[in-house]
Amino acid sequence: MEHQLLCCEGEPIRRAYKDSNLINDRVLQTMLRSEENCLPSLSYFKCVQKEILPSMRKIVATWMLEVCAENLQMELLVLNKLKWDLASVTPHDFIEHFLSKLPIPNESKQIIRKHAQTFVALCATDVKFISNPPSMIAAGSMAAAVHGLHLGNSNNFLSYQPLTDFLSQIIKCDPDCLRACQEQIESLLETSLRQVQHNSISPETKTVEDELDLSCTPTDVRDVNL
Structure with missing residues (x-):
């Protein structure tokens, strides 16, 4: 009898299980204290x-x-x-702590986590967020994710004002500062979406736009021979 191999299919990327012992207030407070030492200077790009x-x-x-x-x-x-x-400490470190404190089903936590992580990654591409501590970026991303998913319509706790006040109490910051960070994140998302839509213009439309731009070019510039 020929030897047969038993192939077990599974997830290609092996990930460690989440340790529930790390999701507690003691660890959260330690991260809040340590993030002050990890925040880059505003003159980082000029000096370093x-x-x-x-x-x-x-x-x-x-x-x-x-x-x-x-x-x-x-x-x-x-x-x-x-x-x-x-x-x-990074914003991703705070997301699980925030989710563990929200009185919502695991299904909702999963989609909030995914959207919040996307917002965090988006903030990493914009220099305007370099002066914000990781906890504020995480809290703003969390609030922006909940607001974008309209989860506050069915859960008063997740509505705009209560959620902002709740997250601001956790990270010990002013609610207005957190609200401003959330609005800045949402504005960044709108700008990014407009750029994606602009880049996805059909080739025919782009050709017409290029021709229009060319026709507006001054005659003396077009007649230059290189």
Whole structure:
């Protein structure tokens, strides 16, 4: 009898199980204290990372999110070259703590987690959020996710004002500051969506627009022979 191999199919990426012992108030308070030491200086790009301009942050962050996530070795090489320390507290560290305190079903937590993580990644591409502590970005992303999913319509606790007040009490910040951060995140999302829609214009429409732009070019410029 020929030997047969038994193939067990499973998830290609092996992930560690979440440790519930780490989702408690003691760990949360420790992260809130330590994030003050991890917050980069406002003059970071002028004094430390001089070769990366603030306008280039989106390009670098987007490239790292898309490419380096697929290659851990490449990610470590890039981080070492840029001298970026990822051992510090990040917004992703706070998301699970916030979700554990929300009185909602696990199904709702799963979709909120996914949307909040997307907002956090989006904030990493914009230099305007560099002065915000990770806890505020996480809380603003969480509030923006709940607001965008319209979960407050069926749950008063998740409505705009109660949720903002609740999250601001957890991270010990002013509710107005958190609300401003949330609005800034939502504005960033709208801008990103408009850019995606603009880039997805059909080739025919783009050709017509290019012709219109060309016709508006001054005659003396078009007649220049290079």
